[in-house]
Amino acid sequence: MAKQIFVNLPVKDLKKATAFYEAIGATKNPQFSDDTASCMVFSDTIFTMLLTHAKWASFTKKPIVDSLRESEVMLAISADSRQAVDQMTEAAGAQGGKADVNPKQDHGFMYGRSFQDLDGHVWEPMYVDMSQFPKG
Numbered sequence: 001m002a003k004q005i006f007v008n009l010p011v012k013d014l015k016k017a018t019a020f021y022e023a024i025g026a027t028k029n030p031q032f033s034d035d036t037a038s039c040m041v042f043s044d045t046i047f048t049m050l051l052t053h054a055k056w057a058s059f060t061k062k063p064i065v066d067s068l069r070e071s072e073v074m075l076a077i078s079a080d081s082r083q084a085v086d087q088m089t090e091a092a093g094a095q096g097g098k099a100d101v102n103p104k105q106d107h108g109f110m111y112g113r114s115f116q117d118l119d120g121h122v123w124e125p126m127y128v129d130m131s132q133f134p135k136g
Contacts, residue, residue, distance in 0.1 A: 010056040023095040067120030076124040085125045089113040
């Protein structure tokens with residue numbers, strides 16, 4: 001069985017965060033969602049759990065970082081093409097996020113951009129063309 005990853009993120013407004021993630025290509029799984037959490041599915045192996053601050057606090061005593069001001073994590077996610085990288089990043093910007101919060105990466109074989117979601121979590125969609133990967 002392939003390993004799966006569940007990225008858990010605290011969000012201030014669950015409804016707005018859910019709509020944002022749907023706009024960038026995730027699908028909400030109602031089976032694992034309620035009024036405190038939305039399970040957003042990117043693929044068979046990548047899931048993002050959006051959790052209200054109250055729900056988040058039930059899992060840890062550590063304070064929630066203000067990710068709009070402080071660096072927390074950068075979540076890289078694969079894309080099928082350069083165009084898919086651009087689509088996801090531009091959709092994020094159009095939905096109230098901030099596109100290109102880090103410098104664009106274009107190394108020929110690898111292309112990536114970044115965006116910040118409504119709560120400041122940074123994502124980096126990346127495309128790697130393995131046929132162009134440098135031999136070394």
